[in-house]
Amino acid sequence: MPRETLVDSRQEILRTAARLFQQRGYDATSMNDVAAALKLSKGGLYHHFQSKDEILFEIMNHAMEITQERVLGPVRGIADPEERLRALIRRHMEVVLSPRDREITVMLHENHPLPPALRKRINQRKKEYIHFVEGLIAEVQTKSQRTRQTKGAVSPRAAAFALLGMINWIYQWYKPEGELQAINLIPQFTELLFGGILA
């Protein structure tokens, strides 16, 4: 089967499955549908993944790896907290807006009940991310309070959830051809968040 050799990576399977799950819904998509879209035999697909739940978990896991590699990893080295937060917002938005990764990252928010052990691992990584953002916002506020007069009415935790909401909600409305392009949206969301936490 020459076509099977083309599916050389689990990533291609995850990407195709993520697209189908979004187009048709997770429950309405069968393992057969995924195999057919990849021109794989059902056996060929099961060689890589034993169940649809495993595929969903691996998509979510891959999304968290993308976040690690493209957002958390690169920003950790930035010394100034304000610059670090600006970079985090930009990089997180770039992942969400990326045509290539959007379908993977959107699946993080699929609320299909996974087996508890798998769900726990995903939730743990999500928590680590929110704690990182929360700590970073706290640093920015602390530094700013030393240099100018700010009230700090918005707690780092509320601000972190607000920021994730702003960014993760983008897939609900964003159209690449719309009037709000990524190039305008990233600085505007950044200014909005900074205005809010330093108000």
Add this chain to the structure above:
Amino acid sequence: MPRETLVDSRQEILRTAARLFQQRGYDATSMNDVAAALKLSKGGLYHHFQSKDEILFEIMNHAMEITQERVLGPVRGIADPEERLRALIRRHMEVVLSPRDREITVMLHENHPLPPALRKRINQRKKEYIHFVEGLIAEVQTKSQRTRQTKGAVSPRAAAFALLGMINWIYQWYKPEGELQAINLIPQFTELLFGGILA
């Protein structure tokens, strides 16, 4: 069938269906499941709704009616734009945080493909809401620019989408027993948004 008479309202059906859709997923929930949860015969359920799509559409429609009655309606009469925006944020958050309406309103974001005519009607109402918020933010910024010096770096459109993201994302993380209670969250999100649009 005495039990059937207890299901005296379409609303009870919508509420139960919304709960099942969220627990099990829309596709994985059958009309039989909905009927069973309501202790209705399948015929009794079909008497009210002809299909699962119709139920989903009516849930979304009901969510938009709740928004109309509990958010848009009451705030339209508020003369001062800043007060109007504060009331809109508070009221929208109260709907999202309400144990009674949460299950209905969350379904607005279900991306299951509806028949195009139904989908169009929902999207039209969503658009009207976002335009209302956008116009209101513009009014607040304009008024503020007359009274103090603000840059207005964040456009009303970007700010409106950010606000809806912050609020509509709440269902992804909010726990009533968590440390961020509604009573703290509403003023913090309000300050964050005002800080951002008046920065």
